[in-house]
Amino acid sequence: MGRRALRFLLLLFLAPWATIALRPALRALGSLHLPTNPTSLPPLAKNYSVLYFQQKVDHFGFNTVKTFNQRYLVADKYWKKNGGSILFYTGNEGDIIWFCNNTGFMWDVAEELKAMLVFAEHRYYGESLPFGDSSFKDSRHLNFLTSEQALADFAELIKHLKRTIPGAENQPVIAIGGSYGGMLAAWFRMKYPHMVVGALAASAPIWQFEDLVPCGVFMKIVTTDFRKSGPHCSESIHRSWDAINRLSSTGSGLQWLSEALHLCSPLTSEDIQHLKDWISETWVNLAMVDYPYASNFLQPLPAWPIKVVCQYLKNPNVSDLLLLQNIFQALNVYYNYSGQAKCLNISETATGSLGTLGWSYQACTEVVMPFCTNGVDDMFEPHSWNLKELSDYCFQQWGVRPRPSWITTMYGGKNISSHTNIVFSYRKHMDHRNMLSGIMETDAANQVQNVGKLTTMQFFNKQITKKIKQ
Numbered sequence: 001m002g003r004r005a006l007r008f009l010l011l012l013f014l015a016p017w018a019t020i021a022l023r024p025a026l027r028a029l030g031s032l033h034l035p036t037n038p039t040s041l042p043p044l045a046k047n048y049s050v051l052y053f054q055q056k057v058d059h060f061g062f063n064t065v066k067t068f069n070q071r072y073l074v075a076d077k078y079w080k081k082n083g084g085s086i087l088f089y090t091g092n093e094g095d096i097i098w099f100c101n102n103t104g105f106m107w108d109v110a111e112e113l114k115a116m117l118v119f120a121e122h123r124y125y126g127e128s129l130p131f132g133d134s135s136f137k138d139s140r141h142l143n144f145l146t147s148e149q150a151l152a153d154f155a156e157l158i159k160h161l162k163r164t165i166p167g168a169e170n171q172p173v174i175a176i177g178g179s180y181g182g183m184l185a186a187w188f189r190m191k192y193p194h195m196v197v198g199a200l201a202a203s204a205p206i207w208q209f210e211d212l213v214p215c216g217v218f219m220k221i222v223t224t225d226f227r228k229s230g231p232h233c234s235e236s237i238h239r240s241w242d243a244i245n246r247l248s249s250t251g252s253g254l255q256w257l258s259e260a261l262h263l264c265s266p267l268t269s270e271d272i273q274h275l276k277d278w279i280s281e282t283w284v285n286l287a288m289v290d291y292p293y294a295s296n297f298l299q300p301l302p303a304w305p306i307k308v309v310c311q312y313l314k315n316p317n318v319s320d321l322l323l324l325q326n327i328f329q330a331l332n333v334y335y336n337y338s339g340q341a342k343c344l345n346i347s348e349t350a351t352g353s354l355g356t357l358g359w360s361y362q363a364c365t366e367v368v369m370p371f372c373t374n375g376v377d378d379m380f381e382p383h384s385w386n387l388k389e390l391s392d393y394c395f396q397q398w399g400v401r402p403r404p405s406w407i408t409t410m411y412g413g414k415n416i417s418s419h420t421n422i423v424f425s426y427r428k429h430m431d432h433r434n435m436l437s438g439i440m441e442t443d444a445a446n447q448v449q450n451v452g453k454l455t456t457m458q459f460f461n462k463q464i465t466k467k468i469k470q
Helices: 003-014 019-029 096-101 105-109 147-164 180-191 217-229 233-247 251-260 269-288 305-310 320-336 356-363 387-398 406-411 447-451 456-469
Strands: 049-056 067-075 085-090 115-120 173-178 198-202 422-425
Touching: 049 147, 067 096, 067 147, 085 096, 085 105, 085 147, 085 180, 096 115, 105 115, 115 147, 147 180, 147 406, 173 180, 180 198, 180 406, 180 422, 217 233, 217 269, 217 305, 233 251, 233 269, 233 305, 233 320, 251 320, 269 305, 269 320, 305 320, 356 387
Parallel strands: 085 115, 085 173, 173 198, 198 422
Antiparallel strands: 049 067, 067 115
């Protein structure tokens, strides 16, 4: 979805009380200052205050009074008490300062919307640890790491801001988030519609649960990213798995692989599945950050990094040795584009600002997202979705069993037509994280299924016309 259109959408959210209020927004649409095709990363935003709010550890029980400090950031340079608004970032699985400094859209629209920007850190991530250093000690301490508790944190924080900041009490709030944070933004509007007038959920895979979509759709779309980024690129990756299997069958082959891939530790036969999982995760991460500008989100990367990677993977019909040397060159784009890495560590795929421990627990409890591959429609080795295997791993790791149907029970799955003012956006360049296959606004029955067939501007023109006629 275009940045101009998203900005205009926020104006619609902020003017819901009278159709006449839409006319200035319509005039403003022709004089926006946002680039439609950005070629460089927005500058890091550093002009904010770091604050803390005392939250209940458990919002839904009555037998504990324990609290913790939730970190949040506030930027109010362009905020106006009269006619202003509040853009509320629903923090996801990582350090909130890291997310804040990698978020461009909110900063871009702050001045025109006279907006206060608030970035709320998700409990159990960054500095917002309910039990301090013991927060990940065991499942008893982790029991309060749920999306429901996080949404309640956001609601309490908004109440606090409106109560304590002069001029904020009656201002409209819009929830904004991406990926898991986008899911939270949508769910926040669903569960707390009196708190926010709308939500912008970017790349939010709210259908990646149970059997709402085929379990293989995620990896199929990742594969499409690579297939479209270079000739024979996905085919080279597909052939690499058998090449690894053949080379790793001997001791000399293991030694050669360790050296050819410049690994920090020599491989043993027990490491091969982990190696292939690490390589697979690398391709997935590249698809997630395949931005049209240079970025430093998961790793320092060039613009359109998959295209750069695919330059090394043009010929799948080469020897195993040459193919794996090409695979190393491709991996090196992701792990060593800056030229600072001396070796590649197969235990690391992303920045330490992501909370891998917390996310592991959430994936073992309520955020149970089925994924599978078949090696035919995708470039990966076949792997079926196995809930029992996941459940056993989760019990061994955390002492808990997953509840795969809880998210759809709690938030409705595809049955969301009764909710309003939620926009699910995705990048035109095959955003794999959005399982909704289109631009969608939930505002009436049948609307969700129809909007995906329209272009961004057709959709907004339709909504504008409808509102003006009303």
